[in-house]
Amino acid sequence: MDPKFQRMVLSDGHFIPVLGFGTYAPEQVPKSKAMEATKIAIDAGFRHIDSAYFYKNEKEVGLAIRSKIADGTVKREDIFYTSKLWCTFHRPELVRPSLEDSLKKLQLDYVDLYIIHFPTALKAMEKCKEAGLAKSIGVSNFNRRQLEMILNKPGLKYKPVCNQVECHPYLNQGKLLEFCKSKGIVLVAYSALGSHREPEWVDQSAPVLLEDPLIGALAKKHQQTPALIALRYQLQRGVVVLAKSFTEKRIKENIQVFEFQLPSEDMKVIDGLNRNFRYVTADFAIGHPNYPFSDEY
Structure with a gap:
């Protein structure tokens, strides 16, 4: 099997490609960009596409997927497509219509x-x-306590197959990852390359992950880009990782993550960068009883 198409089994028996293509972009980026980038990503070898109602680009992303099915590049079953339920549709009667x-x-x-x-x-x-309507169901931004509440729910029919959370060398989620693995829940990493390009909700004085001198030194050592070092790190920890870029050159570069390995001493060096630093703090939800980021993990 082509290493590009590496997959991980979910607790319900379905398979998730370990490298995903993220399609979120700030408001000012035209939605047509999502369509172009998704087509480039599928041509480059991405088979896992991550979007959401909130991104307001599902029409364009759908067009890209359907055009790649129509031209014979992929079949529908080759594509693993993720969508997400936004906060305004949590009432049970709104979930399916959404x-x-x-x-x-x-x-x-x-x-x-x-x-x-x-x-x-x-x-x-x-x-x-x-x-x-959905082959698998999962959660995002849940902490350990919130996951346990779901897992211990009487009458739970399907446990969530994954927990999609911010995860990168500055916030490596080691404890949450161990907990999820112990429960058969796959951890999916978003903002895996840091989140500096989202000025509307990221503090611009935050450290730039891909400019970290240690990651830069490892990139030099392995003759890879800093982004590839950050992505490879996640794959070797058993994390499904989303790579987001609308630049053709970077999209094609990111798929090369399967072409090299990091030795364990380099993995340890990257582990040492953890500082529990969040780019995405969801400030709008602070104070809500379910706000997930007050707990240690």
Whole structure:
């Protein structure tokens, strides 16, 4: 099997490609860019595409996927597509209509993974899975306590297959990763390259991950880009990682993550960069009883 298509098995038996293509872009980026970038990503070898209702680009991302199916590059079953339920649709009666709305924009029959953006109820998500609209269901931004609350819920039909969280060398989520692995939950990393390019919600005085001298030194040593070092680090820890770029050159570079390995001493060096630093603090939710980032992990 082509190493580009490496997959990990989820607890419900479905498979998730370990490298995903993230499609979020700030408001000022034209939505057509998401379509172009998604086509480039599929041509480059990405098979896992991550989007959401909130990104307001599912129509364009769907067009890109369908055009690559139409031209014979891929079949629908080759693509692993993730969408997410936004915070305004958490009431049980709004969950399925929200997913159906995404599917209508995408012009697809199902999503491979449907995720809750922030901690809340899973019951209506289970019904979407039973209706065949979502093959798998997962969560995002849940801490250990919130995951345990779900896992211990009486009558839980389908445990979440994944927890999508911010994860990079400055916030390596070591404890949460161990906990998720012990429960058969896959950790999916977003902001894996840091999040400096999102000025509207990231503090611009924050440290720039890809300019870290240690990551730079490892990039030199392995003749790779700093981004590839950060992505490779996640894959070797058993994390599914999302790489986000709308630049053709970078999209094609990022897929080269399968072409080299980091020795264990380099992995330890990167572990040492952890400083529990978050780029994405979701300030709008601070004070909410389910705000996930107050706990240690």
